[in-house]
Amino acid sequence: MTIESWLQAAIADAERRGLPELKPILEALARSTRALRAADFNDDAAGPNT
Amino acid sequence: MMTIEQFGRRLRARELTAVRVTEECLRRIEADNPRLNAFITVMADQALRQAREADQELAAGNDRGPLHGVPISIKDLLDVRGVPTTAASRVREGHVASHDAPTIVHLRQAGAVFVGKTNLHEFAFGTTNEDSAFGAARNPHDATRSPGGSSGGSAASVAAGMALATIGTDTGGSIRIPAAACGIVGLKPSLGEVSIDGVVPLSRTLDHVGPLAQSVTDACLVYHALMGDAAAKPPAPMPMHGLRLAVPRKYFCDLLDDQVRARFEEALERLRTAGADIDDVEIQHAPDIAPVYLHIVMADAAAYHATALETMPEKYTPNVRLRLEMGRYVLGEDYVRALAGRERLRREVDAALSQHDALVLPALPIPAPTIGASTVEIGGAAEPVRNLMLRLTQPFNVTGHPAMAMPCGTTSEGLPCSVQLVGQRKQTDALLRVALACEANILGARRTDA
Numbered sequence: 001m002t003i004e005s006w007l008q009a010a011i012a013d014a015e016r017r018g019l020p021e022l023k024p025i026l027e028a029l030a031r032s033t034r035a036l037r038a039a040d041f042n043d044d045a046a047g048p049n050t
Numbered sequence: 051m052m053t054i055e056q057f058g059r060r061l062r063a064r065e066l067t068a069v070r071v072t073e074e075c076l077r078r079i080e081a082d083n084p085r086l087n088a089f090i091t092v093m094a095d096q097a098l099r100q101a102r103e104a105d106q107e108l109a110a111g112n113d114r115g116p117l118h119g120v121p122i123s124i125k126d127l128l129d130v131r132g133v134p135t136t137a138a139s140r141v142r143e144g145h146v147a148s149h150d151a152p153t154i155v156h157l158r159q160a161g162a163v164f165v166g167k168t169n170l171h172e173f174a175f176g177t178t179n180e181d182s183a184f185g186a187a188r189n190p191h192d193a194t195r196s197p198g199g200s201s202g203g204s205a206a207s208v209a210a211g212m213a214l215a216t217i218g219t220d221t222g223g224s225i226r227i228p229a230a231a232c233g234i235v236g237l238k239p240s241l242g243e244v245s246i247d248g249v250v251p252l253s254r255t256l257d258h259v260g261p262l263a264q265s266v267t268d269a270c271l272v273y274h275a276l277m278g279d280a281a282a283k284p285p286a287p288m289p290m291h292g293l294r295l296a297v298p299r300k301y302f303c304d305l306l307d308d309q310v311r312a313r314f315e316e317a318l319e320r321l322r323t324a325g326a327d328i329d330d331v332e333i334q335h336a337p338d339i340a341p342v343y344l345h346i347v348m349a350d351a352a353a354y355h356a357t358a359l360e361t362m363p364e365k366y367t368p369n370v371r372l373r374l375e376m377g378r379y380v381l382g383e384d385y386v387r388a389l390a391g392r393e394r395l396r397r398e399v400d401a402a403l404s405q406h407d408a409l410v411l412p413a414l415p416i417p418a419p420t421i422g423a424s425t426v427e428i429g430g431a432a433e434p435v436r437n438l439m440l441r442l443t444q445p446f447n448v449t450g451h452p453a454m455a456m457p458c459g460t461t462s463e464g465l466p467c468s469v470q471l472v473g474q475r476k477q478t479d480a481l482l483r484v485a486l487a488c489e490a491n492i493l494g495a496r497r498t499d500a
Contacts, residue, residue, distance in 0.1 A: 001381065001383075006379075006381065010379045013379075014375070014379075019372075019375060021372060022372060022375055022376065025372055025373070025375075025376045026376060026379060029344070029348075029376055029379065029380070032340065032341040032344050032345070033341070033345070033381075033384050035338065035340075035341045036338070036341035036342065036345060036384060036387050036388060036391065037384070037387065039335065039338045039341075039387070039391055041335065041338075041390050041391050041393075041394040042387050042390060043390065
C-alpha cells in the first residue's frame, strides 16, 4: 500500500469513527513512515540482497 | 536528603532509625505534595509498619542489606499488592493489585519501605507528565516546569526529599528524561535484565524497569535489589586513567540548548583532565531512530489498548487517546521495517562500543520545559517538546543497551543539565563501574554558571 493511499484511507476511517482530530497526527505518522521506508536498511525483493 | 549509602551507615551506627527517616519523608510528602503532585497514593500506614519491622529486625541482628529500612517510592505503573495501580488513568479505576510485581517482591525481601505510588504521564505514554488523570506533576527546581516523564512524579519525589530513591520505567527515556530534568541519577538497565512482569506495559519490546536515585552508588544498590540480589555491594569504579569514552556527535549533539551544550563540553573536559581518552564515533543510522522507535512503540501500545479504546475512550486523557489511536493505523509491513532498522541500529551501537568502555552524550537536549509548552526554540527554530525530549534516550531503548543519566551542572536559571553514559549490552555492571569512576568528575560541574 502506498503511503498516499494509506493516509487517505486512514483519515477517512478516523472521520467515520468521529475522530477528525486524528488527521494532523496521521499526517505526522505518514511523514515518519515515508522516512522509514526510505531508509537503506529495508529489503527489496528485486534488490541485490537475499 | 541523605543518600542510601549515608542512611545505611547511620542506621547501623544507631544514629537514626528507619522509622525516623520514613517519618521525615512522609512529613515532606505532606508539606510539598500539594505543590508538586508527585504522589498518587501515599502509603503512610504501611510505610511506618514496614519501617518499624525494619528497625526491630536490625535490633535483632537480622540485616537484609543496603536497602534495609530505606524509604523508596514506586511509579504507579508497578503492582504492589493491595494497592491500586492507576497508571495515572481513569481507565484503571477500581483496580487493586492482587500480587506484587517480581521487582516489588525483591524490594520487600531487601527490606525497603514503600512510602507511596508516584504520578506519571498516563500509561507512561509521554515525556512531560502533563497528561495524567491526577493532574501534572511538577519540577521541584521550578514548579512552573515539567519534572520530565513519564516517571516524573518518581523523579520529583527523590529530588524533593520525599524518598531516598524510586523505581521507574523507561520505554523511550522515561527514567533518564525525568532524572535529567530533576537533577538526579537514572539507570535504564540492559534490555531484559530486570523483570517487567507486574508492570502495566507501554511496549513489551521496549519497556525497562530501573532506579532513579541521588548517586550512582545508590542506583547500583537499587538495581541489584530489583534483580533479587539484595546483599550486593557496588562494584569498584573503573580506573579513570585510560578510560575509553566515545562521543557520538553527529545527530546526538546537533540539536542542543546552548547551556546544555556548554555543561556537556565542560563535563567532557573534566573527564579528559582526569585521564579519560575521549574519541568521536558515528552511529550511521541515528537519523532513522525516531521513525524506527515510533512505529514499534505506537503499534505495541495500540495492541494493548485496543479494547479499552473501543469500550471506554472517554476515560483517556485527550492527547494520550489520540496517540494510541494513531498506533492502530501502523501497517504490519512498516512494523517489520522498523524491526529491521532496530537490528541495524543495535549493530551500529555495538560497533561504536567495541573499542570503548562507554558512549558519553547529553541525556536531554533542553532543560526542563515549562508546563504547557508544545515547542521549544533551539537554534532559531521551534522544535516539538516531545520529539526533543525523546531524541537522545529512545535510541537505547531501541537497541537495548544500558544507559544512565547523571547530573552535570545547571543553567543560569538553576535548572539541571545531564550527561548520559551508554554501555555494552548485557553489561550494566560494567556501565556502573564507568559511571562510578566518572561521577565525581561530572558532578564537578554542579554549580550555576551564567
